[in-house]
Amino acid sequence: MTRRALAALPAHLTLAVFGLIFALPFWMVFVLASWPAREVLVFPPHLWFGNGLLENWQQLLARIPFARNYFNSFGIATLSTLGNIFFCTMAGYAFAKYRFKGRDFLYGFVIATMAVPGFLNLIPFYKMMVKFGWINTWLPLVVPGLAGAFGIFLMTQFLTNSIPDELLDAARIDGLTEFGILRRIIFPLAKPGLAVLGVVTFVGSWNNFTGPLVLLPKVESTTLPVALSALNSRVDNNLGALMLGNALTLLPLIIVFVFFSKRIIAGLTAGAVKQ
């Protein structure tokens, strides 16, 4: 072992310990998903897989339309993410690269909306959705958030810091239209920022509880977090099924993070160093 590697050993060991601590809850969710309900709360907890997976699976399917709920969660999260990426990048591009009258005021207004706590909007928002006839559809969970303030802010900051104006001027001289610039230059160069926005939006939509709880009243039209909450009871022990449902709900998020972690880190650190 070289002297340099030896010097780095304590840091690596510390990181490994913290890594294990952070990974443990995720590991436990998958382990407990494989134990029957009566074994889920045993103490000390099981650390290795059990033989209750099939039993839990059957109980899960018997209690909620799990596949349907999965489809709803996936559909809503995917549409929200794609929509957010498209519209927030457009808005971010305008705020970052155009100089127009009222730009600062508009941008300030967008930022200010982030300061309003979500629960304050809930009742008027719900009334509006009733008026639109959107209750029990995906629309209220997708459409109003398509150009979210956070996404606009994120993309504005990213595009301001990461894409030089000279590049856009060159594209214009070469005859690209504004939409062409967006499609051929902004989107490809903004991939790290888009990855961050995509992950944040997908995770936010996937984990959203209050929205689907209020807006999707039918069990077959609701999303995973709400459907799984129905398994939370005190007498009828569904903990095994609940753990399995949680594990399967967690899977897409883990996959997203594994595949996009490099881009997310690149996106989060973009512009951190002045060149």
Added chain:
Amino acid sequence: MKRLYSFLVLALVAITLLPAQAFDPAKKYEVTFGGYGDLEKAYAEVFKSADFKAKYPNITVKFQTADFGGHHTRLTTILAAGEQTNDIEALEVGFIAQFVEAGGLTDLNAAPFKAGVFTKDIVKFAVANATTDSGSLIAMPVDIAPAVLFYREDLAKKAGVKMDALKNWDEYIAALKKLSVGGVYGIEHPSAVQAIPLNGGKGGWFSGGKPLEPKAKFVDALKLVEKVKAAKVDGDLGAWSGPWSQAYLDGKVATAVNGAWFGGTLRTWLSPEPGKWRVAYLPGKIMASLGGTYLSIPQTVPAPRKAAAWEVIKYLTTSPNAQLISFRAIDAFPALTTVYKDPVMDEPVAFYGGQKVRKIFADVALNIPENKVSEYDNLILGIWNGAVTSVVNGKATPEAAYADALKKIRATIE
């Protein structure tokens, strides 16, 4: 213009006097039901029963179930928005006060429901909890949770203590000391007893418009917690945690102060071996309630749907068949007192070593005192639990914890 006004006035009078649409046995109804926890499991069995199908072949019920908190959040939001909810919405007793005076729920004492005809057979305290100052009944009690003492007979015998005739809390603590040997915990946590002198924390937080009065009642509850803690008879087990369930599974918890429903949790998964547990009155034969469910019809439900919803509520709350099915399914103790005379109430229960526990549940249910509920109850309960934690952790004396809680409550509600 005058004619237009006359027409409008007449139309308004006509609408007001128009009788609410009656239930039509020839028409098909799909009633929607918003509930939480185990209710769907119990009521799905009721709606599958031959008796229900014979009486209401034209009604099907569709559930919207969430967890306890989620259900009440959804209901509060939609009612506050003044929009249509499910036809029937379940309410836990802890939330009932919030809706009693706040409005949004149909008065079931009014025509065409006239629930007063049926409530005479329902436990009085539960009906009182759901009745407004002006006499409106905003929900029908469907199940209650009479508080009792669950105890392990084998451990009590071994320790040489009699748990079925404890005269006061001091005797209870003395018994717990004898039980707490060899790794056995007398009780899961000191805070488990705090709500009993306060009728389970279900109402009764105000006296003469003043919160936490009479003072002695509340300070004594905190002193009881302090005594249990000082006796070192608890396992410091947070309810529904891994160590808590493991202690029950290992047979290390000797007693539990809880509502009748807790028997279902013990029986189904926490301590399923029959014959070990028994039930007794609480020390000093205190009568208290530790939970309960109510069924309501929100005002925003259209009249024809209200009629069908009321038929379903009527069946669930006043039919012995429905009440007993729910009791068997999830240990939801009937709110309907006529059921207490059913032979099933006198049956020995194998899980409790053949003890006739239902007689005790019924006796407690009939003697639970009425307590005035208020819309601040949930908020006060949160602050009160903080005071209990301070006493358990030794951070405050009962007097200091009481004073602090009172200050916080006053600051919040005034």
